[in-house]
Amino acid sequence: MTVTARPQPTLDSGFLAPTPVYYDDLDSMGLVHNARYALMVERALHAFWEPRGYAFANGTYTHPDAFVAVAEYQISYKMPVRGTGHIAVQLWIDQLGDSSAVYAFRIVSADGATVHAEGRRVHIRLDPKTLRPTPWAPETKAICESLLLSA
Numbered sequence: 001m002t003v004t005a006r007p008q009p010t011l012d013s014g015f016l017a018p019t020p021v022y023y024d025d026l027d028s029m030g031l032v033h034n035a036r037y038a039l040m041v042e043r044a045l046h047a048f049w050e051p052r053g054y055a056f057a058n059g060t061y062t063h064p065d066a067f068v069a070v071a072e073y074q075i076s077y078k079m080p081v082r083g084t085g086h087i088a089v090q091l092w093i094d095q096l097g098d099s100s101a102v103y104a105f106r107i108v109s110a111d112g113a114t115v116h117a118e119g120r121r122v123h124i125r126l127d128p129k130t131l132r133p134t135p136w137a138p139e140t141k142a143i144c145e146s147l148l149l150s151a
Contacts, residue, residue, distance in 0.1 A: 014092030014147055017044035018110070021084050032081040037117050038073065041105050044089035045121075052143055061128075065140040068123040071100070075119035086110040093147040099125045099133040101144055 019040050027033040049055065054066040061067050081087055088108050095102040100122060107117040127134040136144065 013149055014090055015044070015048045017047045017089045017091070019044065019087050019089050019107075021081060021087055023084055026083070030083055032116075034077065037075055037077075037107055040087075040089050040107060041091075041119075041121060044091055044105070045103070048091060048147075054140075063137075063140070064128070065125055065137050067126055067128045069126050070121060071124045072122040073119070074121075075117055077117050078115050081107070081116050087116065088112070091147065092149050093144055094120065094149070096141070096144050096148060098135045101125075101136075103147075 021032060025032050025036045046055070049066070054061075054063045056062070056066065087110055090106045090108060092104055093101050094104045103121045103123065105119055105121065106115050108115055124133050125136050125140075126132065
């Protein structure tokens, strides 16, 4: 059996969202609180999708494909982020299905030299009326394909 290695991201891969670390992101030891990493990933996803017309504004979704559910979230903490300052969230898509996207992410130091955490987050595109999976629109799929790492 031959195992093909997955492409590994570089800082030029995917989408890189510079992210400030505020005092209220820290725990009592002065480290970024574990729950804040998920929030930083959420904000990076918003920073990617909102300029492309996918957001929640004035109580409604700006594109039907913005209606997604998180089906899975996994994170591994590698090196604590100490204190306030700047870091970055790097996003890319590992797998793209008809109604799903498996995002991978890394939270890195501002210079990219240190990986603080890495993980994955699975989105399922839902029909807002039935709450059942429904296919991505062609324009959404094209945007998602821009985040796929090439082999």
